[in-house]
Amino acid sequence: MRAQFPGLQLTIPAFGVDVPSNNAAQNAYLSALFDAAQTLDARFIVWFALVDFDALWSGALQEDPVARIWRDTGLYDENLNPRPALDTWQAQLGLPLNKCSA
Numbered sequence: 001m002r003a004q005f006p007g008l009q010l011t012i013p014a015f016g017v018d019v020p021s022n023n024a025a026q027n028a029y030l031s032a033l034f035d036a037a038q039t040l041d042a043r044f045i046v047w048f049a050l051v052d053f054d055a056l057w058s059g060a061l062q063e064d065p066v067a068r069i070w071r072d073t074g075l076y077d078e079n080l081n082p083r084p085a086l087d088t089w090q091a092q093l094g095l096p097l098n099k100c101s102a
Helices: 023-039 054-058 084-093
Strands: 010-012 017-019
Touching: 023 084
Parallel strands: none
Antiparallel strands: 010 017
16 A cells, blocks of 8 residues: 555655645545554554644745655645545544444
8 A cells, every 4th residue: 555645646856756645545545544553453543633734834844845745644634624534534533442444
């Protein structure tokens, strides 16, 4: 499985990175992550960023190419619009611990 955790395409020309991604790919990645967590009997999953941090990236982070990796990884986009992966996340929160899987 190719890690497609961003909600948008990830391009970092300085490092030759070009990872096609979109909301559907992010949702598929999160579903696979929950499946893997169940197989491994994991007790929790941490999602790094709840909301995209475009403003932080273009402001305080001064568009650092390394920080670009995480800019669009939120379950909400920069305008607080929910991505499909948020539904997957919330559905898992409602399941008993031993029943979690995507």
